[in-house]
């Protein structure tokens with residue numbers, strides 16, 4: 001089977017072997033050694049000296065933690081949304097009782113820093129701005145560095161920048177410290193080549209100050225609690241030990257390569273995927289200036305149904321691609337983050353040519 005969805009992504013064989021190991025005591029020395037290494041290695045990819053907390057949940061739990069730990073009911077929040085995951089971040093903030101202003105970017109496009117700055121000047125001040133690094137639903141990557149600079153200039157020294165980097169980090173660089181972003185969230189089943197079940201969250205000193213003021217209810221996702229335990233390489237409750245085995249094994253190789261080599265690898269595989277689709281005459285959904293290097297969205301030719309193409313790929317070729325969430329358009333998405341080769345994509349191109357008669 002060729003699993004080409006944007007998460008969960010395929011596991012390399014050595015990660016599968018690691019995940020299959022016997023359980024250990026999560027309060028014992030073997031666990032503490034592993035947890036300490038995973039935390040240190042994650043900081044290499046968050047490009048931060050901030051605290052990194054590892055939560056047992058999917059990525060959405062990390063997004064919820066970002067909101068619940070830094071904000072209070074009634075706080076004004078600017079949510080920059082370019083698709084369904086941006087909408088999810090806004091919905092979480094609303095569920096927790098913040099006053100959310102949505103800056104909705106047309107689907108397929110990236111956020112414009114000048115437009116975000118203008119929204120802050122005209123409708124602010126805001127306690128926090130919510131960003132998506134890589135909008136998986138539309139295959140668009142934001143320029144987080146430029147956005148963060150614009151937000152800081154317009155919003156001031158205390159505005160919190162909370163970033164959903166779930167489908168980007170590990171494959172698309174994000175320099176938490178150099179770009180001065182406050183909370184960055186990612187998930188184990190995306191570019192990390194590990195099973196689902198872990199959310200990893202970095203927290204800046206500014207975000208910890210906000211945590212002290214925060215009046216949101218929190219318990220399982222209390223980051224202060226997570227940090228207290230993380231200081232002795234433990235977690236408040238039983239963690240996802242099997243996913244940690246997998247993440248530990250994949251990070252072992254990832255840190256040897258480093259963030260720039262992995263980003264370059266994803267630039268190449270992203271370009272390869274786009275070129276293969278363009279070569280067969282398909283057009284791409286996203287704005288070419290902001291193509292994602294972890295997922296690609298292709299428009300199907302007039303009259304073709306995405307549901308039918310996806311089912312033909314699955315039943316005829318064992319290839320699993322993803323549907324689009326863009327209303328009214330027949331678009332399919334191909335994931336290419338983590339454990340993926342050009343040969344994996346060649347298989348998709350060959351099958352699509354046959355199915356579409358191209």
Ligand SMILES: *Cc1c(COP(=O)(O)O)cnc(C)c1O
Pocket residue numbers: 007058059060061085132134135136164165166167187
């Ligand atoms: C996958 C994804 C999520 C949701 O993560 P879950 O692990 O399914 O909770 C959120 N944001 C983005 C950008 C994603 O790609």
